[in-house]
Amino acid sequence: PPPINGCHHRRAASGPALRRGSGLRSGAAPGSRPLPVGGGFQRARGTRGGAGPRVGLGRLSVGGVSAPPRPRPHPRTPVGRVRSRIPARCSAHSLADDRDGVTAATALSLCRRRPPGGGPRCSGAARAAPQPALAGPGGLGRLVSRDGVPAPLGQTRAEGSQREAGVRVGGRRRARALACGAGWGRPLALGPPGCPRSQRTVPTEPSEWTSWFNVDHPGGDGDFESLAAIRFYYGPARVCPRPLALEARTTDWALPSAVGERVHLNPARGFWCLNREQPRGRRCSNYHVRFRCPLGCSPDTCGCPDHILLGSVVTSSGRPLSGARVSLRARPGTVATSDAHGAFQVPGVCASGRASVSAQVDGFSPGAAQARASSSNSSAVTIVLHKLRKPYLVKHPQSRVREAGHNVTFCCKAGGNPVPKKYSWFHNGTLLDRREHGSGAHLELRGLRAEQAGVYHCKAWSKAGTVRSGPAQLTVLAPEQPACDPQPQEHLIKLPEDCSRPGDSGPTYLDVGLCPDTPCPGPLGSGARCGDLGSRCCAVRRLESREIRCAGYVLPVKVVAECGCRKCLPPRGLVRGRVAAADSGEPLSFARILLGPESIGFTSYQGDFTIEVPPSKERLVVTFVDPRGEFVDTVRVLPFDPRGAGVYHEVKAMRKAAAVLLDTSQSNTIPLGSLEEEAPIAELVLPPGSVRATDGSPYVGTVEARVTFVDPRDLASAAAAPSDLRFVDSSGELAPLRTYGMFSVDLRAPGSAEQLHTGPVAVRVAADQIRMAGHAEALRLWSLEPETGLWEEESRFRRQGPPGPRVRREERVFLAGNVEVRERRLFNLDVPERRRCFVKVRAFANDKFTASEQVEGVVVTLVNLEPAPGFSANPRAWGRFDSAVTGPNGACLPAFCDQDRPDAYTALVTATLGGEELEPAPSRPRPLPASVGVTQPYLDRLGYRRTDHEDPAFKRTGFRINLAKPRPGDPSEAHGPVYPWRSLRECQDAPITASHFRFSRVESDKYEYNVVPFREGVPASWTGDLLSWWPNPQEFRACYLKVKVQGPQEVVVRSHNAGGSHPRTQGQLYGLRDARSVRDPQHTNTSAACVEFKCGGMLFDQRQVDRTLVTVTPQGSCRRVAVNRLLQDYLERHPPPAPTDDPAAFAMLAPLDPLGHNYGVYTVTDQSPRLAKEIAIGRCFDGSSDGFSREMRSDAGTAVTFQCREPPSRPSLFQRLLESPAAALDDIRREMGRGARPPRAPRTRRGQ
Template identity: 50%
Template structure:
């Protein structure tokens, strides 16, 4: 009866279907039993605990387990609860919820979401337990808890060990009698049988190889340069390499017991060398001899960086990273906005796949690859995520002003600038499938989707112009990047004739007779590293890292080469010292000491005899040598970041046998650096020896320096830094220190001195030379330390530079700009600074100490400026907005608005004016637009045409070409563009001048469907009469109908020839993948009057097409034509360029060059849809 009362009482308290006290448990359903209120149990010995709620119903359900409750509230629950009660947090008993739940006082309470009715989850429950009161009882029963499981047997195979189990006393007040721990012996698992079978010898005890006691392997190991390799480790290759021995001081080793069965593989490991595996050949002899030569370890190098992508929400994006090295990378890590991604979540290796992308995935991604020798990071790629229904590109074009002729003033704005609009060239989503690929099969960019043709009414003529009205996602314009230039001696300018150019160890091109070269950058090239090798042995092999414009177009470089020093004869049997220093009147920076018998042949044999030694040193104390510096002075740090170096000198060593001319290596060479030449004391502790990897253009550490005092003379004691090295592989060596005080300097280039935002030039090579100031004379730099170049984009360039926050003049720098071999002008600093013109406000400008190179001497060129690179202070507002940015703010520097402080360069205004009806920026090939009126109808095939005109006149005159559609039904009678150029007076004939005038070439239009013979009108300014037309040109035009009417003798009209005629016709045509290059080459030929030569001097009587005679009366009033030429400049469509031959200043012209205001109005508008 007492048992029945107890059950009834517990059912009443629990409030759910069934409860079970001590012992077992089982599931209970959502049905209910009405408890009998008449049955009651005496509660004097029991009491309820507080309510517990340690879990929430998210995830799989609500679990109020006893072990979890005891974890948080150990002292508040008894060891053996008698019952439990569960209610929701809204105080509804569990039986009333209709949910399927489970309960056991010994386990707890739980509710599983998957067991509920469809669409319903568990409620949030709280529980309490019924526990005995803490009253000492004389009759309390002593209870042991259950035994635990036996512990795992720790025995090795076929051996005996001891395992344990334990129990605990469950009594509250009495101590239990008996043992709490038991032990027993256990037998380990049976040992696996050795499955290895040896063809020769017997299996060793470890069962990981065969052993032949009567055989010995003898070997000799040499380093990459052929020198003995002491300390190389000899191991048996395999999943678990086994160490045998190391090589002695001669590089020799012996390993007994190795079987010559052609199955045993040895591995040789040496610092800075790639591991070498060699198989012991099959032999019946008692001794095998191995002669081994190691290869230099290849540092990790990024072959392929991840590419930026745009995706819509829900799509898939993949980023790929390819890194090469020896050994290969054994680990890849991916980072999102600087945070390491969880490998277990993304399952990445060298490829990172992001599925079902969302806005949370927006940001930058880069990889870091590593092996036992180090790590390297890739460049960051940006992922743009766009909503499902959001436009892929902003349909509204942003403002882009072009300058109009001065007599075309807009009434609405009273301005001579007109907004033609422009679309960004950013990546957009396009029509991509959801496939996983490293590179999208089709590249999509934001571009022009709609244009309107408008006509601006000026004074006496109509000017048509195409205006962008809408942007959209289009297929990107296919472009090619080109690097061209010339390789010349740094001292005399002598060209390196017919030299070889290497990339990744493969010859890809050669220089011409004048040292010129042109290279199309291979697709997917991330870093262009070229090595120039002189076959005539006049110049040092030179490795250059050449920035290029990834958007396409050509960049021009002048490669300065160091001339090899004449060789001196030294004896290999004696100690030889060679000085490193080229500055007259100054002590050498360092010296090389070569001990006796240190020269080796390529096969490792010691060389005895006379050596022809040539040591060429690039001395940074001579500022003129900065342009000859090799590579970009960077190395890869321990964490994989690209870090800068500051040089104290570079040297190239060439050792050869005096008789046979065989190249020699040298070991155990010491380099002694004079500590007095290091003007920054903190650099003494970080100085290292480096060598240049010609394939990657990165510097690799060769060794450390240590200080040593040496007596020089009777009283003088000097400190030297001593470093040890081997000379091999004809590498360039460097005395450098890593430098972490870095900043960025913002610089922009412009097409004129108006410094308008819309007149910025892209593709300009900006160069910054870091200088070291002489102590006490901060404005008189004594040596350069680093050389960096960056290509300008649409928002200028950010140049890396060393800087210091505490001392503003600790570092100074020279900055210069070059476009196509032409040096651009910096803003003047005298007679006084003009912050508005320079682009930097005060007082920061004074702190930077801006000085143009002609500041103190007007006879010096004005193509560079110097500044103190003062790091901006974070608590000073006027230094927070450029032009100097701290190193961690590169993105802010690159994206800085035009209003932010920056330094400026400008081009000298040329005697030429270009106007295109369809605007096109020749600096940016991606700005090309599909339109029948495009001056350049086919991207990547830019064809430039010029006609040479001779003028018999005492004055230099302007000549115009007006170019219209001639035979194509889509363009007939419509204007392509205008070209105006001023003639250049002959140097020998004062009454003769000539002009090379561009006109639009005939040929296919953009749809490549039908040719158009361009109708070209050549119109000299003033009172001129056509004297003659080249007879061959006239014959060609007559034979290639239709023939244009030429009734007006003041001008010449023709339907431009389809063929590239050449100098015999006075027509000059060049096709190139870059518009600027095509024009430069064609102009050079036109100036020279030949089809294959070039000249910067106009030859008035050579290769002429037209001759005009003009009146002697001096022009005193600007004609309409001249007004346009003088006012428009080159800003109109980004296409104006001063030619090399037109760059000299004209001091004898009486024609005013100032701009005047003019009015505009739109007479009609024609809408056009692109694509």
Template identity: 65%
Template sequence: SRLVLRDLSPEQGGTYHCKASTEAGAIRSAPAQLTVLAQDQQSCNPAPEPSLVELPRECPQDAAGSHYYNVGRCPPAPCAGSSGDQSGCGADVGQCCGVRRMEMREIPCAGFLLPIKVVAECGCGPCAQPRVLVQGRVTAADTGEPLRFGQIFLGGKKVGFTGYKGSFTIEVPPDTQRLVARFVDRQQRFVDAVKVLPFNRRGGAIYQEVKMLRKKEPVELDGSQSNAILLGEANGREPVGELILPAGTFLRPSGEVFKGKVKASITFLDPRDMATASAASSDLSFANAEGEIVPLRTYGMFSVDFREGESGAELQTGPVEVRMDAGQVWMPEHLQKMKLWSLNPETGLWEEEGILRLAGGRRRKREERTFLVGNLEIRERRLFNLDVPEDRRCFVKVRAYSSEKFNPYDQLEGVVISLINLEPQPGYPSNPRAWGRFDSVVTGPNGACLPAFCDGQRPDAYSAYVTATLGGEELEAVASSPKLNPNAVGVSQPYLGKLGYRRLDHDDPNLKKTAFQINVAKPDPNNVDETNGPIYPYRSLEECEEAPVSANHFRFYRVEVDKYEYNVVPFKESDLTSWTGDYLSWWPNPQEFRACFIKVRIEGPQEYMVRSRNTGGSHPRTRGQLYGLRDSRSVRDMLLENTSGACVEFKCSGMLFDQSLVDRTLVSIIPQGSCRRTAVNSLLQEYLSRHPPVAENNHTAAFTMLAPVDPLGHNYGIYTVTDQNPRLAKEIAIGRCFDGTSDGFSREMKADTGTAVPFTCQER
């Protein structure tokens, strides 16, 4: 179907959505933004927007010592179609705002001129179409065992398998709004995992760890007798409820009653166990009567698998009774709203099966109990849920940074921020009673807004546990002890005190620093201290998403050794649409990114910065011209005295963006200090001599080579990884370089393994 709007005026611009309704229910589309331009208004402003890049430390730009320079950018917005274009929108014909013209400038630095290309003019052109990927691993939640060769489904269609180590890659189909993937263990050891996976619409790969719940060992039941199975009785806890199976309830798919021996496996996911949150399926959402996707708060999920005792054939059931202990519901208002739900594995949405109603109790251990009772029929293998629709919702603003300097220009995109809603123990906010739901959002250029349950009356009615990962690497949260610094956390007082911010290691320094917990206190609109974030009312999503960096927000940052990257042609690795086709582009192909690193060993009493200078080596269009600089500080080897190692990126040799000629990049490796090269890896030396031309190495304070075209490996001290995500390619290559192997990974430097060039440095 197609919607055509004619004779529009600028005031009709805004946010629109479509709604489809049938007798079975309703669903809304994702919102779409309509921009209506006046007759003489341009959809792509030729003047570029400001965009700052950091220059080398030898290139201060003013008396204050600023190292930032405005290179400009063109926002990759769709261009409007012409008046004669039947489609009406440039998106259909692939026209987007982009770089039309760049110009070269030279920046005076200490002892040299630094070339830099800046955007001079924007204009409409073909849209960049980077691949959108989700990569990751699927493992068992209890043991970490990989799901080997498991099936992957998108909707009802099988799209692939996991690898031997549980790894997977999913290419996100165009126009996907909600990516629902189902992972199936063909050996039936695990419950099917239905995951709503976050992805970066701007292109590149997002990394996700998927956890699967191991099926509970089956028990034998007599199909001719009534049976009761407890839900959530493990680890000495009181059961959440029970499943009552009347005599004669088991059915073959033909409808024939089965009264023989039944093997029953009931796997319960208990939200009172914090470790189960990562293994929960879906994102706990359902479509209400208006078609709006709204959240649920869970009290437990269970998967059922009934099979004939001898043949192992699957069985269905007639009406069975689900009884939930009302004493496990700590919020009294939830007793009236509790429902039974089942998960649609294709949409990832929960569908209502029935209402749980208060019924008379029965005695157990001399105690009268009241139960919530509901009924269902099990006709297919689905996951079931004891849930409450919750309308007390807010958004939490979180940003991720490349360092703890929290520079607004150094925000990280493509970081997966995850929030788990907790129900605190009264009086013990750091000891939650249970988790209720979870959400994951990918950071964009302005951070991320995560949905969360909140309360305006009791600040600690709901709390949240927040983490951040980038390519499998956990980012660090801002410390809350020994002294809480509101400027570092990013939230001003007194609201910060009301939110009760605590990093995971607040009371125990041995715990990890990669998560924080807060009370999700709904902001009071009459209190000026609570109207500037980081918590926003649910109807203020746009305000949250567009909030300036000066507004209150929570922060994560990356902990890594000192490093610096400079590209003559600016490119933001988290936004693949910012790639520009130019002979001096560091990455010549926006669909595939090849990262190259060289390992340097340094004998010396301290850690040293090591620079790679990368210029054109053999291509006639770039010979002698700078591609970029890379600085990396060496990391001490904990086992070797006065020895450190550095993994330094260099520009890979290969085709340039026009894919016509290979360039052998001329790479110079220069430790910053009083250093002397003592040797060169013999295999690398032999390779370079057999692949002329050979670069001169007359200067003993540096190492120069025309970079190899072949990927080589750890025996040469060269580490090369290709991936659709530049950051992931670099992370994998660095891990191998630290480890000194071609297939391993380490965060601890092994300076004497897999090294290309050793230097000896004196203390300055």
């Protein structure tokens, strides 16, 4: 019939009346199962024509959206005569208003309030419907009380649910059309507010809910889930042309009324939520919606008896999955189970119906696919399931600085399978209210107050687990508080030795000022972004020029006069290094580099690599894959400097074990152990028929097996061990593991490159090898997730002894566990350890350990050792290892420790900078607190010993300590160097006066002076000036000259760098560099020095090049004897020539071209100045343009040669002139005068 006032009449589908209280479809047996949720529908007898029952609902509202006022009941419809029933499986939650989407949950909560003056009560079935568990997308709702609060789980129907909810009109029974649809009932359609009660109709055709949709995220004006946008992004076939109803929920599956938000719902238009309509201080949550569509009698539900559906369930790698539970969207419940080959069959599914098929297996996330017709009466489908993966952090929240009243946004992003959708945010360890801040990946704080400053972090949740992010510091500044103190901080630089003040015995230092590299607040309105692209930080605003009086010359210097907030470039972490074999040292050439799952390049012929760290990264997991297949895939977690300074790593690759031929028809046992004099720690047992091809079919024949074991009883194997032995515990935090061995399994058919899989195989660990108390019970078998570098538990171990009541002495007891060798190939025998501490280590430029000469970018490595009983200095095995990079305040390294037994755990600590090994403080004849950096009596309890303590001929590159946990209440142990696990912040912020362990550089005979100060470890400290040593902060170019020295002594070679061809800097000093020559072990009385000079090129203004005037002078009685012929020819072809009158020096105008080792010039360009210099020095020592060495080769690739004949017992003339010019001149005059006297005539005797 035509609409009346916008209302349509609908005919109710006629059918047999439902039996009272049955809750079953018409014709169903009394003992049959009710229709499951999610599919099917129930019919009910409805009214004919448009004369529906005159039962009105009161004025309804959902989050502020109002429905029509409650009409009074018709006088001929007494409340007590309501007898038509709602089936037991119906839920009032599915009822909705066609116009504004009022859900029945709110309708139920309001209609239960009996209106004044009478009115219909809700039926018993409506008052208390069966309560399912709250599910995810496609899940069901919960009952809502009259206040909009969800009812408790497990609530069932009340006794009143047996009443019928019909009305007697004219003595005849008319069933109210409230039959259930596919998903918790069919919606009740209410007319527009102006429609008479008699014109309110009920849709009686069968219907079902669609899947959930989410095309928009809250931002700007609000959240908009329009029907047009859903059809555009998901396709028009995903939603029917005329939906019957609409349901909206937040991403936490909460109703709008539960979170107190005002929303708009319209099945014909969609959903929208406006921020301006929300209560003060609130913004719209992130919603997803679903629609209710007519179902009809489709082929999916009616079926085709002669048709069949053929399908298979496989993993993402194509491996078939057995035991998968298969279901159809139109037929809820399991309709088939996949066999051993992952195949299944479902008869009666129409070939042309494009049925939606889903499958699920334990340990995998559910998957779905649409069937395709393969013939006239058959269809096929392949469902791909992805293995459940624990969540891991992709983006961590970043520290921010804001002014009071501004806004800030923290962002957190996690991956995994399934991808986490639920996040929790914490402020100073306290969980924030989700109703106020939501549970999304973004935390937005508006109108900041001072008490909101502090540390924030997030946790991401999924059904596979949880993970916690790193901390982010929020600094809230008062309205008049400056973010950057204009007064610079103290920063001391060392002056040349000839600039010392009279009477000072030591070196002289000058305060040049320092601006702390702290962030500044962004412009107003930038808080809504996750990343502050135009970041601002505290930097140098103004420099002042000064002059320092030295012996015979004036040294210019520029000091910081004022600091201020300026736009600065975001820091870019950079990692460079070299991959080489752990056994032979040969480079891993052209190895593929994987950053997570993504390939980012290859190593060079020499095994070198460079990786730029992505922003907001906290763990850099890199995998090196050998193209020849001779080495195990090398998975490393490389520490880096988040402030942008480059770090150099030496990566050791583990060679695969020799191949062993196995017969798959027999049981095979492979021992796990690499020490010949020791029994194997464990063994790998492959039962007969356990080897399979990648498609799941059994493999019969000979298998070539390579099982490579990392034996922790061999201390040298720690350098080649994969990953960093961490896992995510139940609270989402990274926790350490103690290993008893790692092994890699490689199974292939002989002569084939395709890897083979296995079914369950046994790993048996010898119980007598697990000597630590409690470790035998806590031992687990783990596999490595190569994308995250984290270990995930595979199985537990159970004690397994020899059969029989009596055990012979020679028979061993094992701990047995099971594992399947499939996509993952690296396994670990580990124990989670809870006794943890942090160790504080600092690095210095020399063995004077001056606080102002700390060295950043040093990679410190700590290896946990398990001592043999009674021999703490002779460890039995290593347990774990960790590395950290020193910053301006040193580094804190995690380690295992024990409070009761100081020697329960020991540690070996080493440090490297580039390819250089640093030396710790000495310990012979006994360690001194002043040199070690640890106070007594804690130093004795730690048992500090340098590696050469027992044998002076041993290398001095590390130290060993007992990891004695500090005892509470002991003041001598309260300030380091070992800190409890929960005191990480105290360890990181410890002052220089607190106890710590120390390393110093061996190559201390270096000196660098820049007129414009620059900290190479902090690229943000760069200052733009024409006299800057590095003119471009984006590209640092290091240049070195190799100087050969002939003579019995090692001498210091200085390079004086001044402006050469640029008109504005000509003759002005850029800086000084000193380097001591290093002896060549292959040649006596010969040494060489690699001295840095300022490269020629564009200056800071980028307008004109400058060829630096470089003057190289050995500090001794030396003279130039040779110049590289190629270098001499180059300088002659590129005028102007530099003055070369002084035979004791070598001068040149720096070449603009990167010449190379044939010229004796070594040039390296990098994003990090420190890495560029370290690589150039390594090439200079080696005398090649692509090599690297720390052993000097004085006869290869030299630029200039000097001959120095100064006797060892006498200071050089240069040094005497610097130390005492007057005395040196007197000596020169005396010697010249002695040389000017006429020689005395010799006396002769007669006859001679």
